[in-house]
Amino acid sequence: MAVGWGGLIGTIGLVASSGSALWVRAAAVIGAFLVGGFLSGVRTLDRRALNAVAAWVFGWLLWGVIWVVLAIVAALGGPADPEFAPGTGGAALLIAAGSLLAAVVGGLAAERRYSTRRLRRRY
Numbered sequence: 001m002a003v004g005w006g007g008l009i010g011t012i013g014l015v016a017s018s019g020s021a022l023w024v025r026a027a028a029v030i031g032a033f034l035v036g037g038f039l040s041g042v043r044t045l046d047r048r049a050l051n052a053v054a055a056w057v058f059g060w061l062l063w064g065v066i067w068v069v070l071a072i073v074a075a076l077g078g079p080a081d082p083e084f085a086p087g088t089g090g091a092a093l094l095i096a097a098g099s100l101l102a103a104v105v106g107g108l109a110a111e112r113r114y115s116t117r118r119l120r121r122r123y
Contacts, residue, residue: 036055
C-alpha cells in the first residue's frame with residue numbers, strides 16, 4: 001500500500017510535466033518523488049527508506065506502462081506520444097538519479113518525523 005501511494009504520486013509528476021520545458025519537468029519529477037517518498041514512509045511502520053526506493057521503482061514502471069499505451073494510441077492515429085524520460089541521455093539519467101535521491105530523502109524525512117525510537121520517557 002505504501003509503495004503504491006508513493007509511486008502513484010511520482011507517476012503523477014511524470015505525467016503532469018510531460019511536454020514541458022526540461023527544467024520544469026525536472027523540478028516536477030524531483031518534487032513529486034520527494035513527496036511520494038515521504039508518503040510511502042508515512043504509510044509504513046519500518047524500513048521507510050526502502051519503501052521510498054520501491055515507490056520510486058513502481059512510479060517509473062507505472063509511467064512506462066502509461067507511456068506504452070500512449071505510444072500505441074499514437075501509432076493508431078491519435079495524438080503524439082510524450083517522451084519517456086525528461087531530456088535526452090545524460091539529462092534523463094541525472095533527473096532519474098535526482099528523483100531517486102529525492103524519494104530516499106522523503107522516506108528518511110518520514111523516518112525522522114514518525115520514528116518511535118526517539119521517544120523517551122520523562123520521569
